[in-house]
Amino acid sequence: MILALSLALVSSLPVASAAEFSSPEEVLASFKNEPSIGEVHAMALDYSKTDSRYVDAWLKASKAAAALPRLELAYGYKNGFDTDYGYYTPEEISDDVAEDGEVLTEDDASAQAYGPFETAQAVDIDHAAIVKARWELNKLVMSSDQIRMISEAQDIVKLRDKVLEDVTRLYFERRRLQVELLLNPSGEMKKRISDQLRLAELTAQLDAFTGGRFSQALPNK
Amino acid sequence: MAGLLLLALVALAQDAPGAAPPPGAPPPLVPLLEAPFHSTEGWVEERGTSSFQSRLVSMSRSADGGAWLLLLEDGTLLRSIDGARTWSRVLRGIEAAELDEEQLLLEGESYAGEAADEAAETSTEGLDDSSDSEDYAEGSQSSEGEATPAEAPSEASTGGEAAIDAQDIDALVDRDGELDGMGLAVWFHPADPSIALAGRGDGLWRSVDGGMHWAMVDADASATCFLAMPGGVILAGTARGLRTSPDNGARWIDAVDATDGARVYALDSRWGRVFAASDRGLFTSEDTLRWRRLGAADPAYAVLSDPGWEGGFWVATAAGVMRTDDMGQSFLPMGRQSMPELRGLSALSGQGHVLAWGDDGAWESSDGGVTWHSLAYGLRDPHLRAVVVVDGRPVAATSTGVWRLQPVRLGARIAPGPVAPAVEASAQDQLATLVRVATTRAGLDLDTLHGLRWRPFLPTVQLAAGAWQGLSRDSAYLTGQTDQDEQLGWSFTAKLCFGGCVSLLGSASEVEDDYSDYAEAAAYDGEESAEAHEDATGEATDDLYVIGNEVYGENAEPLAAANVAQKVRNYRFSVADQVVSAWTAVRRLQDAGPPESLRGSVDHMLQLAELSARLDLYTDGAYSRASIPESP
Numbered sequence: 042m043i044l045a046l047s048l049a050l051v052s053s054l055p056v057a058s059a060a061e062f063s064s065p066e067e068v069l070a071s072f073k074n075e076p077s078i079g080e081v082h083a084m085a086l087d088y089s090k091t092d093s094r095y096v097d098a099w100l101k102a103s104k105a106a107a108a109l110p111r112l113e114l115a116y117g118y119k120n121g122f123d124t125d126y127g128y129y130t131p132e133e134i135s136d137d138v139a140e141d142g143e144v145l146t147e148d149d150a151s152a153q154a155y156g157p158f159e160t161a162q163a164v165d166i167d168h169a170a171i172v173k174a175r176w177e178l179n180k181l182v183m184s185s186d187q188i189r190m191i192s193e194a195q196d197i198v199k200l201r202d203k204v205l206e207d208v209t210r211l212y213f214e215r216r217r218l219q220v221e222l223l224l225n226p227s228g229e230m231k232k233r234i235s236d237q238l239r240l241a242e243l244t245a246q247l248d249a250f251t252g253g254r255f256s257q258a259l260p261n262k
Numbered sequence: 263m264a265g266l267l268l269l270a271l272v273a274l275a276q277d278a279p280g281a282a283p284p285p286g287a288p289p290p291l292v293p294l295l296e297a298p299f300h301s302t303e304g305w306v307e308e309r310g311t312s313s314f315q316s317r318l319v320s321m322s323r324s325a326d327g328g329a330w331l332l333l334l335e336d337g338t339l340l341r342s343i344d345g346a347r348t349w350s351r352v353l354r355g356i357e358a359a360e361l362d363e364e365q366l367l368l369e370g371e372s373y374a375g376e377a378a379d380e381a382a383e384t385s386t387e388g389l390d391d392s393s394d395s396e397d398y399a400e401g402s403q404s405s406e407g408e409a410t411p412a413e414a415p416s417e418a419s420t421g422g423e424a425a426i427d428a429q430d431i432d433a434l435v436d437r438d439g440e441l442d443g444m445g446l447a448v449w450f451h452p453a454d455p456s457i458a459l460a461g462r463g464d465g466l467w468r469s470v471d472g473g474m475h476w477a478m479v480d481a482d483a484s485a486t487c488f489l490a491m492p493g494g495v496i497l498a499g500t501a502r503g504l505r506t507s508p509d510n511g512a513r514w515i516d517a518v519d520a521t522d523g524a525r526v527y528a529l530d531s532r533w534g535r536v537f538a539a540s541d542r543g544l545f546t547s548e549d550t551l552r553w554r555r556l557g558a559a560d561p562a563y564a565v566l567s568d569p570g571w572e573g574g575f576w577v578a579t580a581a582g583v584m585r586t587d588d589m590g591q592s593f594l595p596m597g598r599q600s601m602p603e604l605r606g607l608s609a610l611s612g613q614g615h616v617l618a619w620g621d622d623g624a625w626e627s628s629d630g631g632v633t634w635h636s637l638a639y640g641l642r643d644p645h646l647r648a649v650v651v652v653d654g655r656p657v658a659a660t661s662t663g664v665w666r667l668q669p670v671r672l673g674a675r676i677a678p679g680p681v682a683p684a685v686e687a688s689a690q691d692q693l694a695t696l697v698r699v700a701t702t703r704a705g706l707d708l709d710t711l712h713g714l715r716w717r718p719f720l721p722t723v724q725l726a727a728g729a730w731q732g733l734s735r736d737s738a739y740l741t742g743q744t745d746q747d748e749q750l751g752w753s754f755t756a757k758l759c760f761g762g763c764v765s766l767l768g769s770a771s772e773v774e775d776d777y778s779d780y781a782e783a784a785a786y787d788g789e790e791s792a793e794a795h796e797d798a799t800g801e802a803t804d805d806l807y808v809i810g811n812e813v814y815g816e817n818a819e820p821l822a823a824a825n826v827a828q829k830v831r832n833y834r835f836s837v838a839d840q841v842v843s844a845w846t847a848v849r850r851l852q853d854a855g856p857p858e859s860l861r862g863s864v865d866h867m868l869q870l871a872e873l874s875a876r877l878d879l880y881t882d883g884a885y886s887r888a889s890i891p892e893s894p
């Protein structure tokens with residue numbers, strides 16, 4: 042299967058020789074339909090989501106977060122109802138009634154004594170609203186969130202540099218191999234198969250960094 | 263020594279490397295040296311090679327020159343098919359265990375909780391429980407004593423597990439004590455370029471397709487060096503003696519011999535003998551079975567036979583280079599310079615032309631070792647790990663990159679900096695601009711961290727406003743009297759707090775005091791809980807957090823910022839180095855101009871384009887946007 046694939050790859054090679062080209066520009070023009078390194082960089086950045094604009098946005102957001110206050114809103118409502126009751130002896134009732142001018146008999150006073158008697162009612166209705174805002178202005182210049190964000194941003198920059206370094210290396214290794222195959226088409230079969238497999242491997246590696254967009258951008262794909 | 267005097271006059275014979283000539287055959291002729299390298303050449307770093315994720319420890323080139331292999335300290339194997347210019351990974355390194363950040367945080371919180379509990383016990387119970395207190399104190403002291411102040415909290419809070427993991431990883435890589443790079447080796451068979459061997463920390467690996475694919479063939483031992491023998495036999499030096507393969511590295515046998523237990527650093531063969539340099543001295547054998555020691559039992563780190571003098575060879579020792587002319591019967595010290603920490607010896611072009619190299623750079627001798635000259639111009643990293651000789655010229659792998667010798671002008675040797683011709687001021691401005699742009703990209707800018715010093719001067723501002731309305735009506739039946747009370751009010755409070763704000767902002771605001779009765783109605787459990795927490799700490803905090811592999815607590819922002827700044831600074835140095843290297847390489851290529859051949863011109867253009875792309879990636883495209891001469 043591998044042999045068949047390799048033979049198919051070899052048979053699909055463009056046949057050319059160094060004699061057909063008069064300048065290096067002509068050689069490299071053979072690949073003008075393929076994505077440029079800048080385009081592949083953009084593909085890798087978009088796929089890895091390590092573009093600097095993300096980092097910028099995160100850093101600004103971490104700083105701007107301190108400009109917004111911590112806001113607390115509270116509303117309270119209380120509806121209270123209060124009833125007072127009293128207990129009285131016959132003498133207290135007689136005295137109270139006597140003060141009012143009405144005279145009760147001893148038996149009537151005894152019958153009404155002790156209670157409980159409802160003596161008073163109270164209604165209490167309260168509304169309260171609280172607004173608290175707190176700005177920690179010192180966090181505008183620095184906060185643990187910002188430090189964490191800077192650390193993460195640096196890791197992202199490292200990752201982006203690493204991704205783009207790898208993409209650049211793979212891109213130009215692939216291009217050199219293409220040039221080799223273009224200028225020396227009549228090499229040993231075993232070496233040509235090996236080179237073609239290596240070319241496919243490099244293309245796949247670039248696809249891994251770009252989410253397959255590199256292959257999609259190649260001509261005849 | 264008598265042989266040395268004849269070296270400059272008589273061209274003697276040389277053996278093919280790795281193959282033993284018939285006994286008694288005259289040595290082949292070796293050309294005389296035209297000019298030593300140290301007077302005309304300097305090291306130039308190969309572009310792009312200083313971005314390896316780990317230190318370089320070994321390098322090899324196939325006999326046909328078609329492939330190069332590079333072994334990194336973490337076990338990663340890289341392969342190049344363009345003369346050690348660009349590298350592709352062909353074998354992953356020994357994986358380091360990922361640090362579990364969540365687990366680290368939990369450990370940190372657990373530690374903080376235990377410390378708080380312990381502090382509470384101490385405050386309530388005094389110093390009765392002295393054992394626990396001592397443990398805690400000892401832990402703190404040891405952390406602070408061993409680490410820098412910036413590192414102490416993290417070590418204290420991370421506990422031992424992460425450290426143990428790191429030790430395990432180190433032990434894996436450093437099995438047999440090979441971390442210094444003298445125990446890891448990659449090697450091409452000199453007679454069959456398809457066979458390659460690599461000794462890593464996890465065993466011996468073999469490739470049969472020129473280094474593209476690898477399989478482990480021996481997990482019992484790694485290898486420090488290799489030597490091809492006739493009949494498909496390969497000798498491997500290990501940290502515990504020699505191992506032998508009868509079938510080009512597919513199987514390995516450990517025979518009992520005198521080298522058992524000795525760490526073998528280098529192997530060489532000549533005149534029907536095999537030489538093994540080890541930490542127990544120099545051994546020799548005629549059949550690879552019976553070994554005997556030559557000279558003293560002092561460590562020997564490299565051995566190099568002299569193709570121009572039968573029975574003559576050089577040995578790299580801790581005391582410098584030694585030389586014997588009588589097959590090891592006697593040794594004489596070579597040179598008067600101090601050449602510490604030598605690792606290897608390499609034969610260069612010309613009779614008696616030898617390179618001694620190690621952790622202190624490279625030394626060149628053009629007279630068979632009688633005198634030595636430092637070959638250090640342009641070499642920014644003196645830790646040479648491997649040297650491959652191509653057409654009589656050395657290509658060196660240091661711990662950070664690959665270096666080649668290139669001719670330099672005498673005038674250029676006086677001025678520091680790159681080997682390229684003097685750079686005009688405008689070009690220097692361009693380079694400075696590129697470095698500045700590359701090192702101040704978002705995420706690498708340190709100005710934000712420097713703002714920490716203004717933090718104590720900016721306050722915490724708290725504004726509180728409240729309004730309330732109340733209606734109360736009391737009716738007494740016995741007296742027939744009704745009282746009604748209506749309340750309507752508002753309050754506003756503003757506070758500024760500088761510094762820790764623990765006491766000031768921890769108290770309830772005056773607004774809340776004024777209408778506390780009403781506020782009770784608005785209180786709910788969540789708020790009470792949050793405010794109780796805030797009262798205790800002075801401000802709402804997120805307790806512990808992780809940056810990198812470090813755990814930080816509240817009010818540790820300066821410490822965290824210092825560590826992050828250091829990390830950023832280190833990476834900025836690395837970025838600046840990359841930019842300068844790429845920019846210098848562009849200048850060098852532009853000055854040199856394209857070769858006349860079509861293939862060379864294409865390669866020249868591709869190199870310029872690749873370097874431009876690398877500069878662009880570090881400068882977010884600023885290099886291309888500037889009107890710097892652009893590569894096609």
